[in-house]
Amino acid sequence: xxxxxxxxxxxxxxxxxxxxxxxxxxxxxxxxxxxxxxxxxxxxxxxxxxxxxxxxxxxxxxxxxxxxxxxxxxxxxxxxxxxxxxxxxxxxxxxxxxxxxxxxxxxxxxxxxxxxxxxxxxxxxxxxxxxxxxxxxxxxxxxxxxxxxxxxxxxxxxxxxxxxxxxxxxxxxxxxxxxxxxxxxxxxxxxxxxxxxxxxxxxxxxxxxxxxxxxxxxxxxxxxxxxxxxxxxxxxxxxxxxxxxxxxxxxxxxxxxxxxxxxxxxxxxxxxxxxxxxxxxxxxxxxxxxxxxxxxxxxxxxxxxxxxxxxxxxxxxxxxxxxxxxxxxxxxxxxxxxxxxxxxxxxxxxxxxxxxxxxxxxxxxxxxxxxxxxxxxxxxxxxxxxxxx
Ligand SMILES: *Cc1c(COP(=O)(O)O)cnc(C)c1O
Numbered sequence: 001x002x003x004x005x006x007x008x009x010x011x012x013x014x015x016x017x018x019x020x021x022x023x024x025x026x027x028x029x030x031x032x033x034x035x036x037x038x039x040x041x042x043x044x045x046x047x048x049x050x051x052x053x054x055x056x057x058x059x060x061x062x063x064x065x066x067x068x069x070x071x072x073x074x075x076x077x078x079x080x081x082x083x084x085x086x087x088x089x090x091x092x093x094x095x096x097x098x099x100x101x102x103x104x105x106x107x108x109x110x111x112x113x114x115x116x117x118x119x120x121x122x123x124x125x126x127x128x129x130x131x132x133x134x135x136x137x138x139x140x141x142x143x144x145x146x147x148x149x150x151x152x153x154x155x156x157x158x159x160x161x162x163x164x165x166x167x168x169x170x171x172x173x174x175x176x177x178x179x180x181x182x183x184x185x186x187x188x189x190x191x192x193x194x195x196x197x198x199x200x201x202x203x204x205x206x207x208x209x210x211x212x213x214x215x216x217x218x219x220x221x222x223x224x225x226x227x228x229x230x231x232x233x234x235x236x237x238x239x240x241x242x243x244x245x246x247x248x249x250x251x252x253x254x255x256x257x258x259x260x261x262x263x264x265x266x267x268x269x270x271x272x273x274x275x276x277x278x279x280x281x282x283x284x285x286x287x288x289x290x291x292x293x294x295x296x297x298x299x300x301x302x303x304x305x306x307x308x309x310x311x312x313x314x315x316x317x318x319x320x321x322x323x324x325x326x327x328x329x330x331x332x333x334x335x336x337x338x339x340x341x342x343x344x345x346x347x348x349x350x351x352x353x354x355x356x357x358x359x360x361x362x363x364x365x366x367x368x369x370x371x372x373x374x375x376x377x378x379x380x381x382x383x384x385x386x387x388x389x
Pocket of ligand 1: 135
């Protein structure tokens with residue numbers, strides 16, 4: 001098979017909602033992948049921030065294989081070791097002894113769970129931020145602040161207000177004692193890696209405390225150590241009421257989680273919510289293995305060194321306005337609208353990245369990326385941008 005042949009097969013059998021991918025990937029190791037024609041790529045998108053340890057990490061492969069050879073899906077009628085271990089671990093990362101975890105399969109489902117949990121406060125109104133991405137199912141889409149994704153599917157959930165991201169004054173005005181929850185991404189991921197002003201998360205915490213609204217941190221993209229802490233909000237010195245996770249959590253397998261803290265931890269009672277595949281043993285095995293490696297290798301701290309290296313390496317390009325973001329979730333912002341035109345050039349140069357809009361290239365490589373691959377990335381990226389003019 002060739003990439004062209006697979007383009008035809010895809011177009012004739014897969015829904016058109018993702019557009020037409022150009023290449024068909026065959027195998028990978030760490031931050032490198034090969035397509036079916038044998039061309040090598042540096043994978044700096046990491047399956048959209050999901051492959052927290054890249055492809056075919058030996059410890060994840062071993063954990064998945066062992067689990068698959070032992071016990072497949074058990075449902076939540078029964079316990080198994082992996083799901084308890086993972087819940088205990090995530091709970092310990094929050095630092096809250098009351099925290100309780102609900103497992104699901106995706107980011108949208110984690111946010112749906114948070115939405116339902118907030119209804120159990122007896123309040124109905126919700127405040128979210130413009131530009132934010134919280135998923136595509138009808139509830140999560142109602143939280144998402146991107147008109148192009150929302151408008152074709154109206155009517156959505158009622159009672160949701162979107163305020164400008166990073167604007168704590170607008171947030172203070174919108175949140176009232178009728179507000180059930182406020183949901184916020186520590187860094188806007190899908191919207192082009194937008195970092196809020198210093199003090200923003202802290203201000204939201206204060207607004208929620210003053211009104212009794214729940215503060216939901218959507219850490220689906222910033223979480224699992226990608227931004228230098230486990231969830232991406234810790235630098236603000238706050239504790240949210242709910243944390244949602246997915247993407248990197250399953251080490252490349254589909255796994256999501258909603259962690260409810262403090263007074264919210266016990267809002268769900270038997271029968272409140274559920275999902276068949278939540279806490280799947282194979283997905284939990286991958287997550288537990290990934291967390292063990294991240295802790296042992298000290299990747300949280302190392303991410304910050306790579307961040308500084310990439311920022312130093314690319315900021316000086318004349319086409320680049322700034323490199324923003326934290327840890328290994330970075331957006332290269334161009335002075336002109338060239339990101340979409342650059343995209344195919346990155347692909348031919350053997351670099352997988354993505355363009356969330358026409359002036360930003362987003363990178364989210366695996367945390368296990370090597371210093372040599374970081375250097376290769378900076379060189380390749382600079383070359384493509386320089387040749388583009
Ligand atoms: C990707 C993403 C989601 C949605 O996750 P899915 O697994 O695609 O449903 C939600 N929130 C954020 C911040 C995301 O980046």
